[in-house]
Amino acid sequence: MGMFDFLRARKNTASIAKDRLRIIIAQERSTLGGPDYLPLLRRELLEVIRKYVNVDVDAVKVDLVKDGEHDVLDISVSLPDGRAATA
Known part of the structure; x- marks a missing residue:
């Protein structure tokens, strides 16, 4: 813990954003039918x-x-x- 804690937070945020984008794309594909x-x-x-x-x-x-x-x-x-x- 210390000076590099902010880097771990960004990786976690990027991972969350990537997962959210996958969900959005899957929803759009399913709604298009x-x-x-x-x-x-x-x-x-x-x-x-x-x-x-x-x-x-x-x-x-x-x-x-x-x-x-x-x-x-x-x-x-x-x-x-x-x-x-x-x-």
Whole structure:
């Protein structure tokens, strides 16, 4: 005990912060309800669809749904009333 006690406190604080960050990341992944690639897949689908049809950012929804023992990729696209994109 003495002059270097403050160094031990920082290691303990860093360890606690690291554990808290792991918990936060785990919670975010579980609330998203799917694998990490789903947001990227959604963005790429939106880019492809926008080549042909003007759609809103929220028009494409990608979810992973359990169907018994299988995972099913559920893709929903809300199309506008028939107006095509201008190239």
